[in-house]
Amino acid sequence: MKPRTPVVVAVTAATAAASAMVWISAPATAQPMTPPAEAAAESASALVAAEPASLQASDGEAYVQRPVISTEKLQYVPYDRTYKGLPVIGGDFVVVTDHAGNTKFTSVAQSSPIGELAVTPKLTGPASVEIAKGELKTVKNVEGTKLVVVTTTGDPTLAWESTINGTSAEGISRLTVDVDAATGEVIRTYEHVTDVAGTGTGWITGSVTLDTTLSGSTYSMKDPSITSLSCQDASTNTTFSGSDNVWGNGTGTNKETGCVDAFYAAQKEKAMLASWLGRTGFTSGGGAWPIRVGLNQQNAYYDGTQVQIGKNTAGQWISSLDVVGHEIGHGIDDNTPGGISKSGTQEFVGDVFGAATEAFANNANDPRDYQVGEEVNLVGSGPIRYMYNPSLAGDDNCYSSSTPSQEVHAAAGPGNHWFYLLAEGTNPTNGQPASTRCSGSGAITGVGIQTATKIMYNAMLMKTSSSSYLKYRTWTLTAAKALDSTCGLFNTTKAAWDAVSVPAQSADPTCSTTTTSPTASPSTTTSNPPTGCTGTNATDVSIPDAGAAVYSDIAISGCARNASSTSKVAVNIVHTFRGDLRVDLVAPDGTTYNLKATSTSDSADNVNTTYTANLSAEAANGTWRLKAQDSYSRDTGYINTWTLTV
Secondary structure (H helix, E strand, C coil): CCCCCCCEECECCCCECCCCCCCCCCCCCCCCCCCHHHHHHHHHHHHHHCCCHHHCCCCCEEEEECCCEECCCEEEEEEEEEECCEEEECCCEEEEEECCCCEEEEEECCCCCCCCCCCCCCCCHHHHHHHHHCCCCEEEEEEEEEEEEECCCCCCEEEEEEEEEEEECCEEEEEEEEEECCCCCEEEEEECCEEECCCCCHHHHCCCCCCCEEECCEEECECCCCCCCEEEECCCCEECEECCCCCCCCCCCCHHHHHHHHHHHHHHHHHHHHHHHCCCCCCCCCCCCCEEECCCCCCEEECCCCEEECECCCCCECCCHHHHHHHHHHHHHHCCCCCCCCCCCHHHHHHHHHHHHHHHHCCCCCCCCCEECCCCCCCCCCCCEECCCHHHHCCCCCCCCCHHHCCCCHHHHHHHHHHHHHHCECCCCCCCCCCCCCCCCCCCECCCHHHHHHHHHHHHCCCCCCCCHHHHHHHHHHHHHHHCCCCHHHHHHHHHHHHCCCCCCCCCCCCCCCCCCCCCCCCEEECCCCECCEEEECCCEEECCCCCCEEEEEEEECCCCECCCCEEEEEEEEECCHHHEEEEEECCCCCEEEEECCCCCCCCCCEEEEEEECCCCCECCEEEEEEEEECCCCCCEEEEEEEEEC
C-alpha cells in the first residue's frame, strides 16, 4: 500500500479522533464568560499540554502559541514547534475553537514524530552560508543564519538556514536556503519574492480620495491609522509629501500619480479586510509595509518587507486595484498560519484578494471583472489571466496531478476558476460572463464575492506549511460548514471544487442539517426524485471498514421509457484503498449490475469514474440504488456523490 500523509486531525479536549478534519460533537470545557480569544488560547493550551497523537510529538519539543485570530464564527490558534530549542520547519499547526473555547478541529503540517535527532552540526555556519549563496546568481547581502530542524523534505534533518538577498535567473530574489548541517546538501529553498507580471494601471482609477497624514504644515502619503502603510519613490525609499494634500497629475508615467492609485488601492483593501473579514491590517500584528513605485521592470512583487510596483512597456506605473490587491494578498497569505501558500496555490490566493479589492472599491474606472491585468496592455496581449476561463490566457481550467508542478502563475488557473464558480456561478445574472464546468453537470449558483472571500480567508486561517489544492478543498469545506449551518455554502463550495476536478479527500467534512462525519455509518440515503431521465445524489454515505454494504438511492420519475443500452453511472467515492471496494448498481426490480470489482493490487485512492451500462431491459422510472461494500480491513471511505443518466 502506498504511504499516505494525514493533513488534519480532529481532536476532543485531550484525545485525537481517528478521522481527519471532522466536526467534533463533544465540546471541550470552557468558561462561558471568558472573552473568546482568551478562551480559545486556554483551550488550545490544555489540548497541546496533553500532547495528543495528532500533534506527532517527540521528547524535547516545545510549542509556541501565536496570537489568536478571531472571525465571525471561529477562533484560530496558530502554533510553532521547537525541538531541543531549535525551530522546526514544517512543525506548525493550528487549533480551531468556537467562541466559547470548545475545540473543534486541528490542522497539523507534520506527518510523523521527529524522534531522536542529534542537534550538533558537523558543518559550520559560515561554510553553510557559502553553499547557500550558490543558489543565487548575484548576492547583495545575507540577513542571518540559524540552526533549524526541517521536517518537510523527508526524514527530520538538522540544517543551517540562511536568508539571502540578490538576484536569481528570474530577477530580484529574497531566498531562504536550508543546508544539511551534516552533509552540506541544499535540502530546501523558499523564495519570498512573490510577483505578478503587470496587472493594472494606477492612473485608471481617476479622481480618488486618500487618507493622508499631516505633520506641522506638511502632508505625507502615510496612512493615519497604520503608520507603516505608506507610498514611496522606489529610487530613494522616500514617502511622497507636500504642502497642499493634492497628489499626482493623472499621467501614468509620473511616480506620484502611480502612488496615488497604489495608496488608494491599499486603503480600499484595508477597508475590505475590516468590513468583510474583520481583519485589522495586513500583517499578523495589524501593520503593513511601504509600497514603492519606480521598479524598472514590467513587474510588481511582494518580498516580506515591501511591495514594489513596476511599469508597462510604455513606462506607465502598474499600480491598479488588482495588482496592488494581489501583491498585498501575498502579504496576507504570508501573515496567516503556514506562510505563503504552496504547491501551485500562491498566485490564485493573490488573485482572490485582487478581485475582492477591485469589487469592494467599486471604482467606475476600474470595475469588477475577474480579469487580471485588464487595464494594462503590458506586452500587447491584453489581460494576463481570466478567472472565469483561465484557458483564454493559455492556463488550465481544470486541476490535474501536474498542476502543483507547473509554473506558479500558470498553476493559478484551477483555483481562479473555482473561486469564480463559488462567487458568481456558471450563469451569473449580474452581467459577469458565464463559466463552464470541467467535470460533472448542472448549474452552480454563486454565493457572491464577499461570502466567497470570507470562505477563502477562513480556510487560510487553518493553513499549514504543507498547503496544496487538495488541502484547500478540505479547509474551504470546513470553513463553509462553520459559516452556514444550513449547508448551503458547503454544498456550493463542494460543487465548485468538483467542477474544476479537484478530487474529494478523505479529510473532507460532510454537512447536513443533522451533521454526520465520513466515519459515521448511515446505511442508506435517498435523494429528492428528479423529473426527467437523470438524477444526482450528493448526500454522503459512509462505507464501514470490512462491513456490510451501504446504499445511496436515486428515484427517477417522468422518464416514460426503458433505460438506455448506454446508460451512464458517474461515481465519486472517497476511499484510501479503492481496491477494497465492490460497487454495483441495483435496478428498481432488484437486478444487480456490477460496476467495479475488488482488487488487492489497486492501492490508489478514490473511485472517480463514469461507467457505461446496458440497462435497456429495465424500466427507467423507479428507485435505483448505488451499492458499495468494503471487503477488506484497514481502509475507509464514503460515497461522495453519484449521477445516473438512464
